[in-house]
Amino acid sequence: MRTKRGLFAVPYVIWLALFVVIPIVIMLVYSLTVEVETATGTELAGSVENFTGMSLYMGVFGRSFWLALVATLICLLIGYPVAYLMSREGPGFQRVAMALIMLPMWMNFLLRTYSWMAILENNGLLNQLFQKIGVIALYNRLTGSDVEYFQMIRTPGAVVLGMVYNYLPFMILPIYTVLTKLDHRLIEAAQDLGANSSTVFRRVILPLSVSGIVSGVTMVFVPSVSTFAISRLLGGGTQMMLGDLIENQFLGGAYNPHLGAAIAMVMMVIVVICMLVMNHFGDGEGEAVML
Amino acid sequence: MSKELIRLKDVTQVFDGETVLKNVNIYFNDKEFLTLLGPSGCGKTTMLRIIGGFQTPTSGDVYFNGERINDLPPYKRQVNTVFQKYALFPHLNVYDNVAFGLRIPKDAGDGSKEKIKLSKEEIDQRVREMLEVVSLKGFEHRSIASLSGGQQQRVAIARALVNRPKVLLLDEPLGALDMRLRKDMQQELKRIQQQMGITFINVTHDQEEALAMSDTVVVMNEGVIQQIGTPEDLYNEPKNAFVADFIGESNIVDGIMREDKVVEIFNRRFACLDSGFEKDEPVDVVIRPEDVDIVSEAEGQLRGVVTSVTFKGVHYDTIVDFYGFKWLIQTTDYCPVDSHIGIKIDPDGFHVMKKSKYSGMFGDYSSYSEEYDEINDPTIIDEEEAEGAEDED
Ligand SMILES: Nc1ncnc2c1ncn2[C@@H]1O[C@H](COP(=O)(O)OP(=O)(O)O)[C@@H](O)[C@H]1O
Ligand SMILES: [Mg+2]
Numbered sequence: 001m002r003t004k005r006g007l008f009a010v011p012y013v014i015w016l017a018l019f020v021v022i023p024i025v026i027m028l029v030y031s032l033t034v035e036v037e038t039a040t041g042t043e044l045a046g047s048v049e050n051f052t053g054m055s056l057y058m059g060v061f062g063r064s065f066w067l068a069l070v071a072t073l074i075c076l077l078i079g080y081p082v083a084y085l086m087s088r089e090g091p092g093f094q095r096v097a098m099a100l101i102m103l104p105m106w107m108n109f110l111l112r113t114y115s116w117m118a119i120l121e122n123n124g125l126l127n128q129l130f131q132k133i134g135v136i137a138l139y140n141r142l143t144g145s146d147v148e149y150f151q152m153i154r155t156p157g158a159v160v161l162g163m164v165y166n167y168l169p170f171m172i173l174p175i176y177t178v179l180t181k182l183d184h185r186l187i188e189a190a191q192d193l194g195a196n197s198s199t200v201f202r203r204v205i206l207p208l209s210v211s212g213i214v215s216g217v218t219m220v221f222v223p224s225v226s227t228f229a230i231s232r233l234l235g236g237g238t239q240m241m242l243g244d245l246i247e248n249q250f251l252g253g254a255y256n257p258h259l260g261a262a263i264a265m266v267m268m269v270i271v272v273i274c275m276l277v278m279n280h281f282g283d284g285e286g287e288a289v290m291l
Numbered sequence: 292m293s294k295e296l297i298r299l300k301d302v303t304q305v306f307d308g309e310t311v312l313k314n315v316n317i318y319f320n321d322k323e324f325l326t327l328l329g330p331s332g333c334g335k336t337t338m339l340r341i342i343g344g345f346q347t348p349t350s351g352d353v354y355f356n357g358e359r360i361n362d363l364p365p366y367k368r369q370v371n372t373v374f375q376k377y378a379l380f381p382h383l384n385v386y387d388n389v390a391f392g393l394r395i396p397k398d399a400g401d402g403s404k405e406k407i408k409l410s411k412e413e414i415d416q417r418v419r420e421m422l423e424v425v426s427l428k429g430f431e432h433r434s435i436a437s438l439s440g441g442q443q444q445r446v447a448i449a450r451a452l453v454n455r456p457k458v459l460l461l462d463e464p465l466g467a468l469d470m471r472l473r474k475d476m477q478q479e480l481k482r483i484q485q486q487m488g489i490t491f492i493n494v495t496h497d498q499e500e501a502l503a504m505s506d507t508v509v510v511m512n513e514g515v516i517q518q519i520g521t522p523e524d525l526y527n528e529p530k531n532a533f534v535a536d537f538i539g540e541s542n543i544v545d546g547i548m549r550e551d552k553v554v555e556i557f558n559r560r561f562a563c564l565d566s567g568f569e570k571d572e573p574v575d576v577v578i579r580p581e582d583v584d585i586v587s588e589a590e591g592q593l594r595g596v597v598t599s600v601t602f603k604g605v606h607y608d609t610i611v612d613f614y615g616f617k618w619l620i621q622t623t624d625y626c627p628v629d630s631h632i633g634i635k636i637d638p639d640g641f642h643v644m645k646k647s648k649y650s651g652m653f654g655d656y657s658s659y660s661e662e663y664d665e666i667n668d669p670t671i672i673d674e675e676e677a678e679g680a681e682d683e684d
Contacts, residue, residue: 185378188345191365192372193392193454203391207382 030261050262057245057263064242065270067156067231068224071163072171075220076213078164079171083212084205086172087179094180101169109166113233116162120153120234127152154236162230163220170219178212179205214278222271242267293320295357296457296490297342302351304337304514311337312514315351319458319492320507324484326493328501328537329511335494336375338511339460342492344368367398371451375462377443379435385446386431389418392454421453424483441472448483458490465500477504498538502526510534531644535577536653542583542618543654546576546643554643557593557614563641575644577654580621582640585609591633597626610656617656 034047086097104112119125127149130136140146152158182205190200228243235241242263249260297319304312311334319325327335340346341353344365353360360368371392380388393414396406409417422428425445435443444464451459464480465473481504484491495501501508502522510517510525510533518530529535532543546556551566556576568574588594595613606621611632626632 183378185374185376186380188365189372189374189378189380190391191345192343192370192374193450194366194395194397195391196364196366199395204380 027261027265030258031265032262034258050259051266053259054262054266060240060242060245061267061270063156063239064225064267067159067163067239067241068221068227071160071167071224072217072221074160074164075168075171076217079168079216080175080209080213083172083176083179086176087182098176101172104165105169110229110233112166113162113230116158116165117153117233120158120161122149122151122153124153126150153234154238156235156239158234159231159239159241162234163224163227166230167220167223170223171216174215174219175209175212178209182208210281214281217278218275221274225271226267293322295319296321296355298354299338299341300352300354302338302341302348302353304334304341304346305349310514312341312348315514315516317509317516317519319490321457321490322488323506324481324491324493324504325507325509326495326501326505327509327511328495328498329517330537331496333511334514335496335511336462339372339462339492339494342458343370343372343460369457370460371454371456371458372460373444373447373451373462373464376467377447379443379446379450381435383435384431385422385427385433385435385438386418388435388446389421389449389453390414391450393417417453418449421449424452424486425449426479440467440469441476444468444476448480452483452487456489458492459484459487461491461493463494463496465495465497473500480504502538508538510537512537528642529577529644531647532575532577532649532651532653533647535575535642535644536649540580540619540621541654542578542580542656544576544578544616545651546574548572548574548643552638554641557616559592561592561636561641562638563643564638565641565643568643568645573646575646575650575654577642577644578618578636578640579642580608580619581606582636583618583620583622584635584637585620585622585624585626586633586635588631588633590635592635594631594633597628597630597632600626600628619656 031050032046032048033044034049035042036045082101086094089097117124121127127136130150136147136149139150186204186208187200190204195203225241226243226246227241228247231239231241232244246260246264246267248254249256249263295318299315299317302312302315303310315338327338329335337346341348344360344363344367347361355363355368355370380391383391393409396408398406419428419431422430425448427442427445427449430438430442430446435446438446444467448459448461448464461480465476468476477500480491480493493501493504502525505522507519508522508525509519512533518525518534520528525534525538529538529541535541535543544556546554548565548568548571549555549560550570551568552563553560554563554565554574554576555561593613595611595618597609598612598617599608599610601608603621606623607625609620609622609626611618611620611634620634
């Protein structure tokens with residue numbers, strides 16, 4: 001009986017092995033080797049210098065985690081209230097709101113990001129608008145400066161904006177799901193015991209939506225920390241992040257897959273540690289998202 | 292003698308064009324155990340929610356201690372609720388569930404802005420005290436999910452009572468428990484109510500439970516209060532066919548009040564104790580199954596044929612066909628199926644009621660025998676026999 005039921009897990013195990021375990025093993029092998037020049041050509045040799053030499057990139061690590069953290073916090077601050085207000089509306093409103101939130105996700109990711117470039121550029125839509133309605137003139141008058149546009153693109157803010165825009169739905173959805181499943185009688189029970197709306201929120205709604213927050217934070221933080229297109233397009237090369245660094249090692253000019261693999265390994269370990277800490281606060285439901 | 296605490300005045304509740312409570316007028320006394328009894332969907336929960344403040348009535352007023360509280364939010368009312376299915380907080384353990392209300396600073400109640408905050412020690416003492424009252428000592432750190440239904444229910448009671456409310460509302464508190472536990476908890480609830488000395492407003496659709504626990508029972512149907520009274524009143528003096536049928540078992544037949552203390556059924560006159568009806572007023576007559584004595588056919592005031600017998604332990608449920616109308620008789624004498632019997636009813640065995648919209652809807656046991664796969668044969672009694680009965684009078 002047991003072995004029979006175990007058979008159903010076989011496809012999953014094969015899948016995991018093929019697409020998770022084997023790639024990680026390959027990465028590990030890559031990261032622990034370097035190419036050595038010999039008389040006959042290049043050879044692979046075991047080495048930890050990929051890791052020891054990584055201190056060069058501390059700045060990129062720092063920026064990646066910092067920008068991802070900021071983007072995640074902003075997503076949480078926007079996403080929670082949106083999810084909360086949505087969950088309290090009627091089913092009709094909920095359906096429309098959900099469609100509006102999902103709508104941008106039907107467009108290609110790169111297309112969306114290019115659009116933001118067009119909006120944020122120095123002579124982009126936003127700056128043109130500011131010029132037209134006199135915001136820039138006003139700014140110049142107030143500060144005594146003389147700018148023709150606001151520098152928005154190629155700033156950390158633009159990268160964070162791009163990440164928030166792209167990943168916000170991943171914050172809203174899990175929180176919204178948890179909130180709609182929340183038993184309304186628990187709220188009434190809290191009111192019955194003397195809790196006003198703010199106490200109900202603090203003592204009942206918030207603690208019971210922690211699992212949604214953990215999922216949302218995970219689903220925003222992980223892609224944010226490893227993003228490369230957003231930082232390249234909106235950061236314009238000034239905001240290099242880990243994703244760009246790794247990409248550069250595999251496909252770019254700095255071609256060195258061994259170093260790329262090592263950076264990816266370190267990033268993965270840090271992310272996993274972050275998630276384990278997060279899950280400690282949730283009640284374990286977030287773990288499913290992590291895998 | 293006892294003080295009025297809550298009053299609903301002309302309360303009507305409409306949901307989506309459907310009237311769920313119709314013009315309800317009722318008051319609740321201090322220290323009373325009162326039960327709202329009625330079939331599912333009759334508006335019991337709605338009434339409780341109006342008292343708790345979770346529902347604002349479409350029209351009408353709610354008074355607490357003589358003060359109109361229609362617009363007072365639930366968290367400001369001196370009322371606590373044991374919710375249907377308990378609604379315990381799953382993220383808190385037993386102790387924290389019970390302490391929930393105590394940890395919230397409360398208005399001093401004297402109109403000042405000041406809030407009363409209990410000290411940690413006082414909270415601890417009250418929580419432990421209350422856990423003892425509901426026999427859950429030692430369960431402080433258990434998670435809610437690890438408790439049985441009966442234990443969860445005790446936590447819900449403790450969580451509500453620890454706030455020392457003036458009134459405890461209980462919405463079908465025993466509904467989710469199995470039979471045995473339910474019987475125990477009936478006693479337990481009654482004990483807790485007496486120990487705390489506060490008003491309990493209980494909701495149930497189980498008439499046995501209502502009769503066993505309550506000082507006062509309110510029978511409801513279709514959003515209308517049918518009758519309010521002590522369990523004895525309701526059983527002995529039901530106001531209409533609905534109440535008579537809902538409370539206990541009843542045979543209900545059409546009758547005519549010929550004069551004070553004389554009622555006619557099946558064209559025969561019987562002595563009874565009821566008076567105050569018009570002469571020749573059509574009435575509903577209730578005869579409880581245990582008030583009928585089975586005698587020999589010759590001695591009987593009415594004669595009939597036994598169509599089914601079911602052994603019930605203390606007595607037999609005997610279905611007897613009288614002139615095409617089936618009665619339930621509870622008797623310790625065994626009468627085999629198809630035997631011809633006579634019955635006698637003492638004057639205090641009749642209870643006469645005014646005709647109501649429920650007349651003719653209840654109190655016939657024709658379908659009863661079908662439950663026992665008995666063949667229902669209406670042709671046994673012929674015209675002659677019915678006329679003969681009339682002549683005898
Ligand atoms: N919030 C509501 N909205 C619409 N209909 C409701 C609502 N609450 C209760 N009802 C309806 O009111 C009727 C009475 O419900 P309820 O008071 O829960 O009955 P009971 O508790 O006696 O079973 C039911 O028909 C129910 O569907
Ligand atoms: Mg109900």
